[in-house]
Amino acid sequence: MDATVEEEQAPERPSTRPQNVPxxxxxxxxxxxxxxxxxxxxxxxxxxxxxxxxxxxxxxxxxxxxxxxxxxxxxxxxxxxxxxxxxxxxxxxxxxxxxxxxxxxxxxxxxxxxxxxxxxxxxxxxxxxxxxxxxxxxxxxxxxxxxxxFPGETLRKFHDTVMESWRWDVIKACWDEYAACRIASDFGHDPLPGYEETFVLAHSQTDEKVMQLIRDFNGGGADPLVGPVFGAYGTMMKFACYMMGSMAAAGKTLVDCESAQNALNGHWFAPYFDRLKNACEDLYENFGNWPDKSGFEAIGDIVEDIVTDRIMKLWHHPDGTYTIYIYPHVLLRAKA
CATH class of the missing domain: 3.30.2010 (Zincin-like)
Structure with a gap:
């Protein structure tokens, strides 16, 4: 006798959406x-x-x-x-x-x-x-x-120094966008082409933006210069992270992103791009199980290294203040 066997349907996955979301x-x-x-x-x-x-x-x-x-x-x-x-x-x-x-x-x-x-x-x-x-x-x-x-920190604990605040603005922007792109990758359209285009645009304009900040700096307190310089490089890094997260989610590399690959080929940002990619990948691999903040601080080190390698020397003082020295070749380039 023939028998019909009904396939057992898997139970519907419960939703984590809170009840009555306002x-x-x-x-x-x-x-x-x-x-x-x-x-x-x-x-x-x-x-x-x-x-x-x-x-x-x-x-x-x-x-x-x-x-x-x-x-x-x-x-x-x-x-x-x-x-x-x-x-x-x-x-x-x-x-x-x-x-x-x-x-x-x-x-x-x-x-x-x-x-x-x-x-x-x-x-x-x-x-x-x-x-x-x-x-x-x-x-x-x-x-x-x-x-x-890290309970009790977000919105409840303030950074001890302005430099720490600038670093963490970059850290959070880069990490959050990298992770969000990986987590949301299976929903809707493929964002990678758009993110690649935006990164290439940001990458092409950041050096000149930083030079303009140098031109506009008229001495006095250093904060009006240093904060925006961190912000300019941080913005480029953030858009790199949008692209990196989408690449990782799609199982792609720079070989699959010709415009970005061409922009980075031989460019000073290329080694920092690799460091940023590795830092974000390490954080994602341990998502939610971070024993300390060293993985996050690695992103802050990257932006600070870019600033100190390319624009100015930074001396950190025990009281949280800092001193800067803008490299002469940077001043000459800004005036050119």
């Missing part, structure tokens, strides 16, 4: 807000099956994205105002850390255009929107992992 729609009509809330709620539920978003505080979707960022309640007092990226592209989403009753969480803020794209007839736009939301969810996971390894 969603704030700024500039939407009520009916449109409800429709988009349903779509985004479903998307977060599905993403939450793959990415741990259990520490998600909520989501703000705004037509005035700038105002939404600037006025986000982060649960603590800060002089820093959140603002979108405008250099080498315009930011449309961000996931800042927030404090709620002393608990560290993450809040996604996205431009209304991303929500509208989820209902677009163009399939590529839908895939881009899905990937954008997944990328932001990845940031929630990254923030939670760091907080688990």
């Amino acid at each position: 969603m704030c729609f700024r500039g939407f009509e009520q009916e449109a807000a409800e429709a988009h809330a349903s779509t985004l709620g479903w998307l977060l539920h599905e993403i939450g099956k793959i990415i741990d978003i259990s520490t998600l505080d909520g989501m703000t979707i705004a037509f005035d994205y700038d105002d939404a960022l600037a006025n986000l309640d982060r649960g603590y007092e800060t002089i820093r105002t959140l603002a979108k990226t405008t250099e080498f592209g315009t930011g449309v989403a961000m996931t800042p850390a927030v404090l709620r009753d002393g608990i560290l969480k993450s809040h996604i803020v996205i431009s209304a255009g991303i929500a509208l794209m989820l209902k677009d007839e163009d399939h590529q736009n839908v895939k881009l929107a899905i990937h954008t939301v997944a990328h932001e969810c990845a940031h929630a996971k990254i923030t939670a992992a760091y907080d688990k390894s």
